[in-house]
Amino acid sequence: MDETYYATAYTIDKGIEVSASFAMLSQEFIDAALGYKVDGKTFSKRIWNNCTALANRVKTDVERAMIQGTSTERLARKIKNDFGSTAYQSKRLINTEVARVVTAAQDQAYRSSGVVSMVMWNATLEGNTCDDCSAHDGMYFALDDHPALPAHPGCRCVLVPVVQGWEPSQRLDNSTPGAAKEVVDYTTVDAWKESRGLK
Secondary structure (H helix, E strand, O other), X not given: OHHHHHHHHHHHHHHOOOOOOOOOOOHHHHHHHHOOOEOOEOHHHXXXXXXXXXXXXXXXXXXXXXXXXXXXXXXXXXXXXXXXXXXXXXXXXXXXXXXXXXXXXXXXXXXXXXXXXEEEEEOOXXXXXXXXXXXXXXXXXXXXXXXXXXXXXXXXXXXXXXXXXXXXOEEEEOOOOOOOOEEEEOOOHHHHHHHOOOO
């Protein structure tokens, strides 16, 4: 998290004309960000809950297979599918938690800069961006009064620091999976979807 904070501070400092000052990131802030609770549970607790749920599911699968006389091959496929599903859920949880911690570090860097007073919500420019994230795209918020990110599991929105005199002019079009991302003139997700008949 401290690497994200200092990388953000460096980027802000190099990208603006005025002098910005950044305080050292305190261990207390790092601990608070990592210990932050979502639905009353810390990241660590949610990971362990996923592991417990997987172990219980495998135990149930084995018990049912023994009672029903299921073949070992079929049981192996079932367990493989269970692990794959849980692995996806765990990966999504980890990505979401990393995004939350990175956003917290960036917020702290923005506050410490002395020049960032607003942030702009930037959603991913693609067809499956959710309606809530699309609705916030391009909106400006006071630094201390913006919606929490990530907005949902798997959210890829970011908060862009806004300094005096800056306005967005370009963004990446992420609509073609696996392809090189095209730089396009700035537009909101909603306007982009409408121009392509996706809305």
